[in-house]
Amino acid sequence: MDTLGVLEARKRFPELLDRAHGGEETLISRYGHPVAALVPLWRRHRPQRQALIALKGSGRACWPDPLPPGQPWPIQPLEGAGALALGSAVAVDATVLIPYLRGDASSRQAEPMIAAIAAGRWRGVLSMATLMTLLEGPLRLGDEALAARYEAVFSDPAAWTLVSLTPQVALAAARLQRAMAPEVALELASALQGGATAMISQDPRLLAALPQPAPLP
Template sequence: METLGVLEARRRFPELLDRARGGEETLISRHGHPVAALVPLSRRHRPQRQALLSLKGSGRACWPEVPVQRAGRAGLVQSLGSGATLTLGAAVAIDATVLIAYLRGEASRRHEEPLIEAIAAGQWRGVLSMHTLMTLVQGPLRQGDGALAARYEAVFSDPAAWTLVSLTPQVALAAARLHGPDPASALESATALELAAALQGGATAMISRDPRLLAALPLPAHPLHPPLS
């Protein structure tokens, strides 16, 4: 790690930004004493992302009425576009069915836990709808556990790991189109909103335990898995 004085760091600031992007760190000193460090953003936010892993099993009593769905293609990551692939830094939408299972300690070790671990490691970026965030925070609030609700809010609104998609006019219109005019083939409103939020958030894939949501997505030739190697 190189150490520079304030004036030298100011003069070389564009260069130092490029070096930080490439993974290098620079220590900045004043009057010979270190006072700050210029580090890659991924390292700065690593402790915040890692806090996600500490939430596993924390909400066992928060959603007693929610059944654990295991039927169909539940728990698989499905592509949101034909031929889409998951690369380092790709955005993956996750709905409440998967995150509640994780918070209850009931997530699939084969499909869901590796995905969440990949987000905590910074390999993928999660996409959440505001409706999902509200559902996650409501669980501990119903149990009178405001401290746990605050932990959920802090972790799942961390901009280093998640993109939160609000119910904007664009999302509402997209959900209305997905809902469709034909009641026989229409998605339910909540399902349509989740899918619209995923698309608005730039997600490459969607992970859910909701068979209605997964059935609305194009099924790839092979399930997508987190790049944990």
């Protein structure tokens, strides 16, 4: 970690921002004493990130039956998506998060992806429909505390973009549902509105509507 005085840091501020985006930290000193640090945003909010990891298996009794195991589901790009760089926004739906919250064996494929969101490498994008589905599980059992825990973690702005059902999302979903089921259209419209460049899902209807990943070289 480099240490710079205030004047030097001010002169090199654009460079320091680029370095922070790349994962570096810079300590700022005044009169020889450290007073602040310029750090990557994704390294903040460590308790919230750990709370996301700690949710695994917390909803074991919330949903009556495990979801049927699906086929392997690689991250699917949305239109115009490139490589998933640091800070990329990735949409995640309930077909991925419910098995994770249940602790199902099928959730193992999701764990590295959720860990990447928890670590701040990627930003998760959630639709309001997905959040409602996640909250329905504990509320079905009358577990208000667990529902509040889910609401707090999945609405944490440090890790997630929660996409509201705005007129723009409704219009996009209405256009998309000419070719797909309404709930699938809403998920896809929310992902696009949230700036996602890729989506993680086990819903074959949704994956069929997305461009297929490019083959590995």
